[in-house]
Amino acid sequence: MAKKKVETTKSIEETLWQSCDKLRGSVDPSEYKHVVLGLIFLKFASDKFEERKAELIAEGKEKYVEMKDFYNMKNVFFLEEISRWTYISKNAKQNDLALKIDTALHTIEKNNPALKGALPDNYFSRLGLDRTKLASLVDKINEINTLEDEEQDIIGRVYEYFLRKFAIKEGKGKGEFYTPKTIVNLMAELIEPYKGIIYDPACGSGGMFVQSIKFIESHQGSKKEVSIYGQESSPTTYKLAKMNLAIRGISANLGEKHADTFSNDQHKDLKADFIMANPPFNQKDWRGENELIDDPRWKGYDVPPKSNANYGWILNMVSKLSENGVAGFILANGALSGGSEEYKIRKKLIENNLIEAVVIIPRDTFYTTDISVTLWIINRNKKERTATINDQAKNYRNREKEVLFMDLRRWGSEYEKKFVQLTEEDISKVAVHYHNWQQKDWETTYKNIPEFCQSVDFDTLKENDFSLVPSKYIEFVDADSSIDFDTEMKRIQTDFKELLKEEKQSQDQLINAFKTLGYEL
Structure with a gap:
């Protein structure tokens, strides 16, 4: 069956990837993916939190908006103020932005047992990302409306797309996570x-x-x-x-x-x-x-x-x-x-x-x-x-x-x-x-x-x-199509190694012959 080339239009995932990838700079993809995906998760968790908070207020339960149980009962992660996207976005121009992001992720994990061992640990501070580039990355991810269309699973699609692109970026011998x-x-x-x-x-x-x-x-x-x-x-x-x-x-x-x-x-x-x-x-x-x-x-x-x-x-x-x-x-x-x-x-x-x-x-x-x-x-x-x-x-x-x-x-x-x-x-x-x-x-x-x-x-x-x-x-x-190409390639490689071995033996024999005749080689 002949291979076909699929024409596609640019999606929200592709547009976001191109914007974020330009900001990567000298950070290795294997490290950078945790930065980007950690921020995408933070944006998603914050949007879900704010949605649930609005529900509680609409139900006349404003006094419960800071109580963890009222979020967990709806499978929503509870976020303290320092872990909310609004706080991160508002402080995106601060010099300690990386520290604030690390603190936000650490606090989310601490308050939600289901996330134990899930979030990037001190990535942002450790990598020493340029503050301007990190702020630009926050601005780009701020454009994702994770709740816009739940049927289309926007955040899931973005996360999936980024995983695939990072796997391609890391290339052969890496990228085994996908x-x-x-x-x-x-x-x-x-x-x-x-x-x-x-x-x-x-x-x-x-x-x-x-x-x-x-x-x-x-x-x-x-x-x-x-x-x-x-x-x-x-x-x-x-x-x-x-x-x-x-x-x-x-x-x-x-x-x-x-x-x-x-x-x-x-x-x-x-x-x-x-x-x-x-x-x-x-x-x-x-x-x-x-x-x-x-x-x-x-x-x-x-x-x-x-x-x-x-x-x-x-x-x-x-x-x-x-x-x-x-x-x-x-x-x-x-x-x-x-x-x-x-x-x-x-x-x-x-x-x-x-x-x-x-x-x-x-x-x-x-x-x-x-x-x-x-x-x-x-x-x-x-x-x-x-x-x-x-x-x-x-x-x-x-x-x-x-x-x-x-x-x-x-x-x-x-x-x-x-x-x-x-x-x-x-x-x-x-x-x-x-x-x-x-x-x-x-x-x-x-x-x-x-x-x-x-x-x-x-x-x-x-x-x-x-x-x-x-x-x-x-x-x-x-x-001829019945050949198993991988097996055949191994056979060819083995034959080639044998030919090289025989060639080496012939050269050694010729050198020894000249030495026997008194020639210095």
Whole structure:
């Protein structure tokens, strides 16, 4: 499918970004994002506070306007005068503006337990931002009317847009706090997290949770029917997640603090109905040589190799799934084949009928890597059954011995000149084929399509030594297109290294020959 270029008009998010980005100066994006997003949160919290205060006055309850409980009962954060946007804006020209902002954020967090560990800590004073530029930034953010149109979620859109732009700015090797929205949307459409417990073991800035709630609301569900659990190891990203969720009014348990999921699991006894994750790709040295050997998360499987955490993440998620739980997660393509310890785990996962689908995502979808990556779906219950989803009965057939493969490498639309995103039409087409394949009447609603999708039985997987590389199974009209490019590139690189090694050996032999003849080289 050819890539299309999408023409867009300038939005409020884009206009605000261009204004704010000009003010950044010499501050690194990884630091600056906490400044901007902290101010956006402060503006939002203040607007909600002032709205609630006006309600109390209108109800004749003016004597209660400074009482915390009358705000908390409406899920509004209570703000002391020094934490209100009107105070910050009024003092924007003062030399101690940075200190006033730090104090405002600290006071909000102190007065609202739900925000514990959420807000930037002493960022403004520590960074030494130019006072004039900081004042200009305050003026720009002052232009956002966060309550103008709640249906359009202005503040949520701005926050989301800034997260994405900061992820792009930070570039390869950084920006791991953000998963592209279209990938999260695809994941949600496939695993359908309507109600129950949703978990993300590497939650970044909380994008999986935000899009899950949007999915539920777009299908006339209620966010009150889900409970959210997550974990994040980076202290600054942990703050981003808590702010992101607070802005949307989403309650979540992200653990007592930021912590590594492997060494300090914050949700040891959790059983989730849905897992959505984009853990770090090919994480090295994630455990010590003799650490986590007897971890209960690997029970029934080999211990994942310490050289690569991919299968550690997989088994962590498998261990957290409830009896009917479904997981959707992103991994680098290398996890699809190879590796001695990984092979044994992958084989066992297939034999245990856990792997339901493998979807190759287009290249250049992620801001931190240009390689093609894979969306895995793991399902604890692939048996024949009837389930009610969004008040509609779905009749699932027995898929225990099958895996659905999809290849989307040629799909998507270009944006930001060098990235690719799946369109709504792309996501809808993938979801329809996937759900049709799951149903009892699948033989009338689903069919294998060359260069797109193929349903594969256990015997065929076994014949291919339990490889999960889609190009081994999907039919291609052009035989050359069946090449798995990532695997082929690795082979070419290996061959090239061997050629260099042979060339070096030849040079050494020639030098030794000349030395034998008495020449000094």
